[in-house]
Amino acid sequence: MEPDCADNSVVLCRSCDLVIRKRALPSGVRALCPRCDTTLYDTPYCSINGMLALCLTAVLFFFPANVMPVLELHFLGSVRTTTIIEGAMAVSNQGYWIVGIAVLISAVIAPGLLILSVLSQILIIKYRLKSPFFRQILKRLLSYQSLLGQLSMLEIYMISILVSVFQLSDFADIYLGMGTFCFTMLFLVMLFLQREYNLEHMWSVLDE
Secondary structure, eight states: OOOOTTOTTEEEOTTTOOEEEOOOOOTTOOEEOTTTOOEEEOOOOOOHHHHHHHHHHHHHHHHHHHHSOSEEEEETTEEEEEOHHHHHHHHHHTTOHHHHHHHHIIIIIHHHHHHHHHHHHHHHHHTTOOSHHHHHHHHHHHHHHHHHHHHOOHHHHHHHHHHHHHHHTTTSEEEEOHHHHHHHHHHHHHHHHHHHOOHHHHHHHHHO
C-alpha cells in the first residue's frame, strides 16, 4: 500500500525511497534512514521560551529598522538619507507603484505581521489559553502562517541594499546608518525564527 501523500506523519527517504513514520525527537537530534543513513529530518523548532525571545528581539529591531535611515548618500556636497518606507514611497512616486507596493509589503508589512502572528501563537500556547475564542485565533493564525512566510522577503531587500551600495560607491560616498544595522539584525533574527518555527508542531499543539 502506498503512503498517503497528505499524511505528515510519514517521511520518504530522498536517497532510497524508504517510507518511515516520523517520531518525536529530542532537541538537537536528527533522524537517519535505517537503510542508507541519510538524514531524514531533525527538530528545527526550539522551546517556546526560545522562540519568544527571538520574537521579542525581532520586535526590538523592527521599528528602528523601518524608521531610521538605512543609507546616507554624500554627493557633490549634498547629503541625502532614506528609510525603507521612504524608498518604497519614492519608487511609487516615480510611477513604479507596483514595485513600491511590493517593497512595502515584502519588507515592512509582511515581516511585521509574521512577527505578530508567531508572537501571538507563542503567548497563547505558553499561557495555555484554551478557551474556544483563543483556539479559534490560533487556528486562524496557523492557517495564514505559510502565506506570511512567503510574502516576507527580507533577504531580497537586503541583497538589493548591498547591490545598491556596490554600484553607487563609485559615484558618491555611501554611509550605512543605524537603520542598516537594525535591518541586518532583523533579517538575521527572522532567519533564525523561521528556521526554529515548525508549523506541523504548532498544529499538533492545537490538536492536543
